[in-house]
Amino acid sequence: MYELFFDTTNYRxxxxxxxxxxxxxFINEDKQLKIADEFLPVIDKILVNxxxxxxDINVIYTLIGPGSYMGIRVGITFAKTLLLLNENLKVFAIDSLAFQGNSQDKTISLLDARGNKTYLAIYNDGTEIIPKQVIPNDLLNDFFDKFKDYHILKDNIDLDYPEVFLKLKSQFIYVNNIDELKPLYIKSFI
Structure with missing residues (x-):
């Protein structure tokens, strides 16, 4: 059985x-500003290699956001298209803050939301204790001060994708039908 994991939600x-x-x-392309242009060639390269x-792919694992709006749409559209073409395909999804945040115990998971804002969630032993939200960057130090003994993980820098994927594979949620596969956009009300 072949399984394919991909993350198109940020710069990696x-x-x-x-x-x-x-x-x-495994292919990890760093600092991709044009994920929409690079994604299919990377998929093709993995398949050809x-x-x-x-x-031949039986299962897909994808991240649903938050992150780059274009990147999220690229990944979800690809997964939905494959699901339409192959009704036997199984699709599993997890949000990008949880993927990064649950890679270690006691973590502050941060992703660039652009416009001097950051997506944030805080995890303790796999449990989200501060829910996903968008905050202005000038409030980050308040969280850092309150959670001093927590690891700060930002933008998947130094994230070992294979290791984290294997650790969290069981936490991905099965997408029962195509309408359940939706992007996670976190809106800012600030």
Missing amino acids: LAVLLMKDDLITD NNLSLK
């Missing part, structure tokens, strides 16, 4: 291929 484009629960290939086609 990550695509991982597994066969029978073993990682067989492993003598596969899209019809």
